Amino acid sequence: MDKQNHLGNVRVVLSHTSHPGNIGAAARAMKTMGLRHLYLINPRHFPDPQADAMAAGADDILRNAVVCSSIDEALQGVVFTVAMTARLRDISIEVKTPREAMPELLQQAAQQPVAMLFGTEMSGLTNEEMGKAQVLVNIPTNPDFSSLNVAAAVQVMSYELSAAAQDFVPRVQEVQPASHEQVEGYFAHLEKVLFEIGFFTTQNPSRLMQRLRRLYARARPEAEEINILRGILSVTTEYNARLKKRYSEEHSDVQEH
Ligand SMILES: C[S@@+](CC[C@H](N)C(=O)[O-])C[C@H]1O[C@@H](n2cnc3c(N)ncnc32)[C@H](O)[C@@H]1O
Numbered sequence: 001m002d003k004q005n006h007l008g009n010v011r012v013v014l015s016h017t018s019h020p021g022n023i024g025a026a027a028r029a030m031k032t033m034g035l036r037h038l039y040l041i042n043p044r045h046f047p048d049p050q051a052d053a054m055a056a057g058a059d060d061i062l063r064n065a066v067v068c069s070s071i072d073e074a075l076q077g078v079v080f081t082v083a084m085t086a087r088l089r090d091i092s093i094e095v096k097t098p099r100e101a102m103p104e105l106l107q108q109a110a111q112q113p114v115a116m117l118f119g120t121e122m123s124g125l126t127n128e129e130m131g132k133a134q135v136l137v138n139i140p141t142n143p144d145f146s147s148l149n150v151a152a153a154v155q156v157m158s159y160e161l162s163a164a165a166q167d168f169v170p171r172v173q174e175v176q177p178a179s180h181e182q183v184e185g186y187f188a189h190l191e192k193v194l195f196e197i198g199f200f201t202t203q204n205p206s207r208l209m210q211r212l213r214r215l216y217a218r219a220r221p222e223a224e225e226i227n228i229l230r231g232i233l234s235v236t237t238e239y240n241a242r243l244k245k246r247y248s249e250e251h252s253d254v255q256e257h
Pocket residue numbers: 083084085086087117118119120121122123124125137138139140141146147148149150153
C-alpha cells in the first residue's frame with residue numbers, strides 16, 4: 001500500500017489551543033511530513049494572522065482545518081486514538097512511546113480514520129479527553145523538563161509516523177473495529193443501565209466509568225462486539241423492568257391483605 005494511504009487517514013487533533021501561532025506551526029510540522037488533516041477543538045483564536053505567519057506556506061492545511069465544538073465531533077468516524085501527554089499523571093490507560101505506538105496506528109490507518117490528540121498549552125489533556133483514547137503516548141524527554149511546545153510534539157509524532165510508514169505493510173484485517181461514536185454510544189448506554197439497576201448507589205460513577213473505559217480501551221472492541229454488549233444491556237433493562245413490575249404487584253397485594 002502507498003504510504004500516502006496511511007497518512008491520509010491520520011487526523012491531528014488539537015484541543016483548546018490558546019496561541020494561534022501554535023496552530024500554524026503545527027500545520028507546518030504536519031505538511032513537512034506529509035500529513036494533511038488538522039482538526040481544532042474550540043481554538044481560542046482561529047483563523048488568525050499569527051497562525052498564517054507560523055504556517056509559513058502550509059496555509060492549505062489551515063484552510064482545510066476542521067473546527068469542532070467538542071472532542072466527540074473531532075473524533076467522529078475514528079477507530080483508534082492516541083492521546084499525547086507530557087505528564088504521566090493519573091494514568092488510566094496504556095502508555096507507549098511514539099515508536100511503540102506507530103505499528104497499531106498505521107495498521108488501523110490502512111483502512112479507517114485514526115487520530116493523534118494533543119492537549120492545550122497550559123494544562124494538557126483532561127482526564128475525560130484521555131479517556132476517549134485507546135493509548136496514551138509520551139515522548140521520552142529530560143525527566144526534569146518534559147513538556148514540549150505543542151507544535152514541537154506534533155512535529156515529533158508526524159516525523160515518527162512518516163518514518164514508520166516508509167516500509168510498513170499492514171496485515172489483512174477482516175474485522176471492523178468499532179468507531180469512536182459506537183464506543184461512546186456504548187459507554188452512555190452502560191452508564192444508564194448501571195444507574196437503572198442501582199449499581200452506582202455506593203460508588204463514584206465517573207471514577208468507575210474511567211476504570212471501565214481503561215478495560216475496554218485494552219480490549220479494542222470490534223463493531224460487532226459493541227452490538228453484542230449493547231444487546232446484553234437492552235435485555236438487562238427489560239429484565240430489570242419486569243422485576244420491578246413483579247415487585248410492585250407483590251407489594252400492592254401485601255398492602256391489600
Ligand atoms: C505544552 S504541552 C501541555 C503541558 C501541560 N502542562 C501538561 O503537563 O500536560 C501541550 C501538549 O503537547 C503535547 N506534549 C508536550 N510534551 C509532550 C511529551 N513529552 N510527550 C507527549 N506529548 C507531549 C501534549 O499533547 C500536551 O498536552
